[in-house]
Amino acid sequence: GEDVEQxxxxxxxxxxxxVINCTYTDSSSTYLYWYKQExxxxxxxLTYIFSNMDMKQDQRLTVLLNKKDKHLSLRIADTQTGDSAxxxxxxxxxxxxxxxxxxxxxxxxx
Amino acid sequence: xxxxxxSSRYLVKRTGEKVFLECVQDMDHENMxxxxxDPGLGLRLIYFSYDVKMKEKGDIPEGYSxxxxxxxxxxxxxxxxxxxxxxxxxxxxSLGLVGTKGNTIYFGEGSWLTVx
Numbered sequence: 001g002e003d004v005e006q007x008x009x010x011x012x013x014x015x016x017x018x019v020i021n022c023t024y025t026d027s028s029s030t031y032l033y034w035y036k037q038e039x040x041x042x043x044x045x046l047t048y049i050f051s052n053m054d055m056k057q058d059q060r061l062t063v064l065l066n067k068k069d070k071h072l073s074l075r076i077a078d079t080q081t082g083d084s085a086x087x088x089x090x091x092x093x094x095x096x097x098x099x100x101x102x103x104x105x106x107x108x109x110x
Numbered sequence: 111x112x113x114x115x116x117s118s119r120y121l122v123k124r125t126g127e128k129v130f131l132e133c134v135q136d137m138d139h140e141n142m143x144x145x146x147x148d149p150g151l152g153l154r155l156i157y158f159s160y161d162v163k164m165k166e167k168g169d170i171p172e173g174y175s176x177x178x179x180x181x182x183x184x185x186x187x188x189x190x191x192x193x194x195x196x197x198x199x200x201x202x203x204s205l206g207l208v209g210t211k212g213n214t215i216y217f218g219e220g221s222w223l224t225v226x
Contacts, residue, residue, distance in 0.1 A: 006152075031208075042114075043200070048214065093208075098214070098215055
């Protein structure tokens with residue numbers, strides 16, 4: 001099955017940029033997703049990128065996709081304390097489900 | 111907005127009990143999912159259903175079963191709860207095939223289950 005790997009923890013200072021990385025093994029996923037989970041809550045879709053794109057920008061978020069290296073990243077500019085959460089990358093699993101990475105816990109220090 | 115509602119946020123059950131986790135979605139989605147979330151392991155798919163009375167095993171179905179008698183409702187059943195099933199359980203739903211026009215999965219708030 002699909003392997004999706006993320007580092008478990010990232011700490012940044014408020015105002016800095018955060019970069020969360022994800023590597024995967026199966027390149028057949030048409031869309032690749034980033035989800036955010038705030039403490040005690042379910043996951044919310046943050047953004048996604050179509051597999052024929054290299055980059056997608058959405059306000060403070062930039063998603064970069066390197067298909068050759070099977071590497072996906074999420075950059076958050078001007079990171080705020082409200083960005084503290086767990087971030088999951090996700091790829092298609094079969095035709096209907098998603099496979100998720102282990103999640104990266106982002107801690108933003110004031 | 112899509113709403114996926116899990117009936118219980120926190121449950122404490124005894125080893126060997128039969129446990130039901132209920133989930134309801136209000137957007138007429140055909141697909142519903144149960145994931146389990148554990149620290150450092152991310153989300154693992156237990157079961158999903160693509161239609162009423164239809165189900166497919168995910169990656170970790172052992173010790174679980176599911177029921178989908180109505181389109182809006184998907185239940186996860188632990189036939190005989192064990193301590194290694196202590197976890198956060200997340201229900202989700204989606205419309206159609208994932209990856210088509212950005213179709214994705216919408217999650218409930220989660221149910222924290224402790225088995226003692």
